[in-house]
Amino acid sequence: MYYFFTIYSTTLGFDITNNSTVPTKLTALKAKQGLSHNNVTALVQDKYGILWIGTDDGLNIYDGNSITTFQDNSEIKLTFNSIRTLSMDSLENKVWIGTNGSLEYYDYGENKFYRETIIPQDNIIEDVCKILWDDDHKKIVGVSNQGVYREREYGYTLISEETSHIYSIERINSTLYIASNKGISVYDLATDTYLDQPQLSFLHQKQIRLLEAFGDTLYIGTAQGDIFIFNKGVLEHVVNTNHSIKSITKDKQGIIWVGTESHGAYTLIKEKKKYRLQKVLNKKISAKTINFIYAGNDNIIWLGSFGNGLLQCNLNDPFFTIGEGPIKELGLNNGSVTSIENDAGKIWIGTDGGGIHQVDLSSMKITSFLKNKSILSVQKVKNTVWVGTYKDGLFYSSDRKRFKKLIRNDQLNYSIEKEVIWDILNDNDTLLWMATSRGVIKYNLDNGLLKRYEYDESNTHSLSNNDCRKVYKDIKGDIWIGSFHGLNRYCPRTDEFKRLYFNNKASDNMNVNNAILSIYEDEHLNFWVGTFGKGLWRLNRQDDLFEEEEEINKNLPSLFIYGIESSADNFLWLSSNKGISAYNVKTGQILNYNEADGLQGPQFNVGASAQFSNELLAFGGTNGVNFFYPQKVLNTSVKTLQPIIKKLIIHASDHPSVSKKIYHKKSITLQPDERNFSFEYAVVDFKQNHKLEFQTRLLGFDKHWQTSKNTFSSLYSNFEVGTYTFQVRARYPHQEWGKIQSFQINLSPFFYERIEFKIVCIVLLLITLYGVYRWTLKRTHLRNDRVEEIINQRLKTLISEEQVLSDLENQQSILIRETLEKREKELTTHALRLLHLTSLIEQLDEKLLHLQTHPEEFSTNKIKSIRRDIKNAENLEKEWEILNQLFAEVHQPFIKELQELNKGLTEGNLRLCYLIRLKMNTKDIASIMGISINSVKVARKRLRKRLELPTDISLNDYIFELG
Template identity: 70%
Template sequence: MNTFSLMNRVALYYFITICSTSFGYDATNNSTVPTKLTALKAKQGLSHNNVTALVQDKYDILWVGTEDGLNMYDGNSITSFQDNSEKKLTFNSIRTLELDPLMNKVWIGTNGSLEFYDYERDNFYREHITSNLNTIEDVCKILWDDDLNKIVGVSNQGVFRESKNGYRLISKETSQINSIEKMDNLLFVATESGVSLYDLILNQSIQQYQFDDLNGKQIKVLEAFDHSLYLGTAQGEIYRYEDHQLVRLADIGHSIKTITKDQKGNIWVGSESNGAMILTQGEELQHQKILNKKISSKTINTIYVGNDNIVWLGSFGNGLLQCNLNDPFYTIAEGEGNELGLKNGSVTSILNDDEKIWIGTDGGGLHHVDLQMMSTKVFLPSKSILSLKEVNGILWAGTYKDGLYFSRDKKNFQKLKLFDDQGNTIEKEVVWDILVDNTTYLWMATSNGILKYNLNTKELNRYNYQVDNPNSLSNNDCRKVFKDIKGDIWIGTFHGLNRYRKESDDFKRLYFNNKEEDNMNINNAILSIYEDDKLNFWVGTFGKGLWRLNRQEDLFEVEEINTALPSLFIYSIESSEGNNLWLSTNKGITVYNTKTNTILNYNAADGLQGPQFNVGASAKLSGKYLAFGGTNGVNIFNPNKVLNTSVKPLRPIIKNIIVHSSKVPFNTKKVIYKNHLILSPEERNFSFEYVAVDFRQNHKLEYQTRLLGFDNHWQTTKSNSSILYSNFSPGEYTFQVRARYPHQEWGAIQSFKLQLLPYFYERLEFKLFCTLLLLIMGVFVYRWTIKKMDRNKMKMEGIINERLNVLISEEQLLSDIENQKADLIKETLDKREKELTTHALRLLHLNSLIEQLDEKLLHLQQNPEEFTINKIKSIRRDIKNAENLEKEWEVLNQLFAEVNQPFIKELQELNKGLTDGNLRLCYLIRLNMSTKDIASIMGISINSVKVARKRLRKRLDLSSDVSLNDFILNLGK
């Protein structure tokens, strides 16, 4: 390509994909590639910051060799191994790492031994090369021949080849061996004095004149890629041996430490004290130095290209550095010299300038970044540039407390020295934002109102808040001035939104709740304004989130997504195709899709300069790129690239099972290379540790887990990479886990079978034995119970018979007593009946006596002449005998009540209002007295007795067919 557009240039920065683009490298042209590197150091868990070797296994786990131990890194955690670890290495200083092509092993060359890690046995083992087991074997590199026999280079001892009987020395070098490499059945040996060759088929050393020029040179590195061999020297020279030709590629002046090749064919070179660089193949060799302050002058011990085209750099003293070639975000940050860096990392304003970018910083001045020439020029040094705008070829720059500057040639800047219509100078103004209106007016949002500058007449007007004028600005602290598609000018202040009314030269105030009295610092503080291509009018606030303005009714509508935003401080707003709004905040950048009402959040872990962005620091660049400035630089990216970043299929690995028991609280069992495990009965509480290896977006992964045999439903988590289970019954279970990126399909399921052994008392055999024993005991208890019941039955029968006899005797005694009592009662009743009869007869006699007395008196009355003293005495004797008549009735009543209690009770229950005469008649009828006797006893005539009987029947409500005598005689029976 002969041309280089902004899109291609920025794409180069993002991905560091150095394609066939013209970047000549020589002593006078030091091309650089700005690169973002993520460091992993000892404070993150690495065993040492001097990284010496790297390899990635088939599980995507990265093995990191250091000066002091070996590390396993899965993107989520680091496990370290040293000579004092539970799983020990013999020596800690790692020289080289290689994967076994045949067996599931990682081979480790240290400064004293050849060792390997066995995945199946989860341990390290040493393999001796020489017969002397006490020999220090400084292994510099490990290879395999075509028969998969190992070839091991040992410094100061030679090159050894594996055979059936151990290792055989095939090349004894007199100089120290730095590296070995195999290509086309030839073994190349790099030494301190050149390169020697060995034919692996002929098993003999050979000479090739092409390498004669290297005699006496210290060859540090040998690496073969396909049919090309790359050599690096201690003097900084890089050679390529290809098609029997040895070509010198470059001389960087620093010792070469490592050479590797990426997936695009670019050659990466690590040097001593000069960082890393890239060689690319085009019409001619291209050479660019990696620009990053982490490695610019550091030693790079090893470079390894892993999966997903991630380039890993092992540095001396700066840990492990990750260079993601697919990173969609590129950061221009603080740098030194003429390199593509900023004098101050806090970016406060951005302006597109064709294939260049103007970047204003907080105290570092204005930077003109040339993306094609890889250069930066600084203007207005030490100034804080808050706003930028170009009008008719003139660049305007608003500062913090230093007014407004302008440049006609974009090289020389002048300060605008004017007074406003109120007589105030603007030389110390804080200019937050600049807007051009029809190339005539320049509007400026300041901390002291709005300035309107007429570019033609040079007239400068200031608009301020006025207490008594509701049509003035709502607040003097203005942060944003914006012009919509209709030409209306909008001003965002720290207390409401204002629309400029040109016809009346004043403002209409708008508040979120239509209340001017709302809290000024939160409820109505506006930081950003934006109008998208659908003519939606958006307002970003200071702590109240994102709002949409209904311009027909001048009313604000709050967005539902505010509850899901990571931050409610919206510093700047940009848009991209597909209905996406890009919001910079103090917690990264949020993408809001206004059509689907969904959001995506990006932070420093995704490649942003940091979490904190600055107010108004954003711009649309050429080629649909966006730029946002923050406290640690500016991020430039293609929004479509960010949203459509390719993701690899995810298949998690189950790393460990941690068993929690009373004996060992945390017993970790590594199961990454297994698919099943048996746990003892005591190991009922356990947790699984799992991870989907992703070194770029590990923080965004979502997981689902379930334990078949317990619960078939998936449990979702967005952060945890472990899950705890406790108190499970014995049996077989299958743990399953899967992962995905946000809004993607779930990946493949990883399964692990787990068998929980039962206690002896939970085993089927024990349960059957116990059941049989219980049955036997049941039969025994049954038979014993039957016999005991029979004995008890006989005993109870005797007791019952004995007690029955006693009861019979007692009952007989009671019966006799009752009989005696009945006889006594009967005898008493008979006596009382006799007495009753006697009294009744006496009453009859007394009544008869009274009748006789009455007759005597009647006779004397008729025959007075017969009146004598003796007759008087006789009548007196009769009267005395008749005086006790009423007493006799009382005795009769008492005796009758004693003898006829049931009769008296039932007669009283009839409650018929019976008189004493009625009762006496009832008693006499009850005593079977005749009518004559009743008349005589009662002293009345027989007819009177009949009348009395009729009255009694009436009182007793007896019908005519009921006999009065029968009724009274049956009463009380």
């Protein structure tokens, strides 16, 4: 923990040689989180990053997300529950477990524990205290109650002279060191002989409890609390803890960690030629027994305690927190920190309801004052510490032993005994400026006079608002007051204020968008203002106008800026109700930090920030105060995450699900009925507060990545036979995706899905189809023959019947034709008769005309002849009716179509059509109809008009085409 120690020793100015304790941030994993027991005895981390945790009641594996427990009553059983030691065999990929009764190992492939017998006797309890390997990768096992055994080709052989009370063993090259109740024995593994080491004879009177080797150096721990170092034949006493040494380990930075009995943990620091202990201070371990310390991956130190579970110390965590807890263990009476002030190597921390605390990091002591007060502000002026409270006024102390309350009235005769003092400013060690809920108070330290400045509606040069939260002095010496309604600059010449607003308007009503909580001037003289809900603004002091930092405000997690500090490289550090943000003024870069990164919590408090020498920053919130070096925070990179695929769970409706561990495998083949399955995956990440994001896909099924947050499983069902590849990758929010982890799954087919079965089925089907085809073909031939015979018989009958029908049709056709011909003759005859009658009438007319002109030829005979002709002409109309009737019989289709197309034709029009149809010429038509040829032409024109015939269509052709 030299990292934490360096922060305070180099920053606050106390002597490093006097610092004997180290404040440490620890995270506990206990039985309530799933650990099998709170007494942790052994630890080891495998090549997958998974932590194996041995306890007094079972073995646990922990991946940062979940715990799996193995005991003698588990489905995967251990022989004995009490774990004494753990060791990783990376060559054979096995975890070896030494219990209080056996030597066992875990086989990843079989997912089982196997016991390996050391002493081939019945009912022998093998209390294994440690497991080592020689150069031939043969095991050397220390059995507490039986001796030290070495693995041979034919089994284990006893190599120790002492066969009881073996406490520890350790190996450096070919030399084996054995710690027992008689001291330390030295054994040469190359020659199988004991060596005389007189330098170690001094230790025979000590109760050696622990041996650990780092390189060529052997560390020796005793029950009396002594730590010795043996290197190159030289034994050196390093230090005495006065408490039995339980564990010694070395981290990747070379720091030695020491676990003791009933007195917590230490780090061993070498300064020049001397060593000293530095206590790891945390209430979780200060008075606890630390059974085992393990330096794991990612610079994490694991401390296995007696009764307090497993404790995690992340050396990469740049944030150190002092929070609520017992005073004797560097804790605060109340975790809500409201103010911070440096005081010559000591830190004053004000809390909400827990008073003010003086933290002395050189002695790791905390002294509290005003224990039940709500502290809002603290300021050191010369040798006096001034403390502002909530509704309790102002307190001060010059001796740092007790605080007195300031009893004063201002010029308006207002007492400050019940004042709410949000902020205090030291102005040249002569004036105190106090931002209060009733304006600003200026206290003259020389004459003791108080002057209050308040908002005056009638005076535009008074304060803009009485609720003031921040008072600040810039590099020019100007005093600035941030209120809940604008910014105020004090003018000492006139003893007045100039008001500045974000909207540049002095509204009478309070506007929260003008509320100012924090003020800061950086080294480049940029003047920054943090607001209550409007983000970060910069003041243009030439024009006294505010300029909004729009880009940063878009990317800040919160627009409530509670505190502003700065660091090198142009960074502003902003606290809010959603963590801390680092803003690079030059590049515009924004980095956001929250509880997952090690902060005390998301919520910080107004005014609770401070900058110490050497750039150490402090921000207080509702769960404590965070100290950190900005550069350390900026340089802390987020590692690229690589997930592991832990389990494959087979789901079935007729029996319980089956879980298979697969993180050590690359592929698996499933049975035909194992088509419903899910994958469980995780990131071996022990930053417990970090939220994770995963992307998964099943190649052969998914076309795209499926994204989920803090979901550690994916379910698939009803897949077709084939080979699929499950892939998963992970990241912290807003970081780059990590490496893809893949696992191949082969789905075995049912017998009826196999290609061989399908081929056999196809062959049998083809044979069957061929047989059916042959049988059908033969049957078809027989049926065709019978059908052909029947067809021939029926065909003959049909032909005969067809012949009869044909004869009948021919006869009918002849009859119809003869009838039509007869009717046609009759029609023609009647047409000729009409023509004759018409001619007769014409002749009769000529005779009468002749008698009229030649009356002298009138005679009885002439009269008789004319009367006879008249009688013959009397039947003309009747003949027309007969002609119409005959025409209708012969030319029925023609008449029907003519009437359908031209419904407005007269009787004369129809007679003209009939005569044209009968192919009568104009002269005949004129004679039959008894009109002149010109009248026929006129009648034809009228008929064309009625028929609406174009001029290019012949009337005769039109009538012939009808019907």
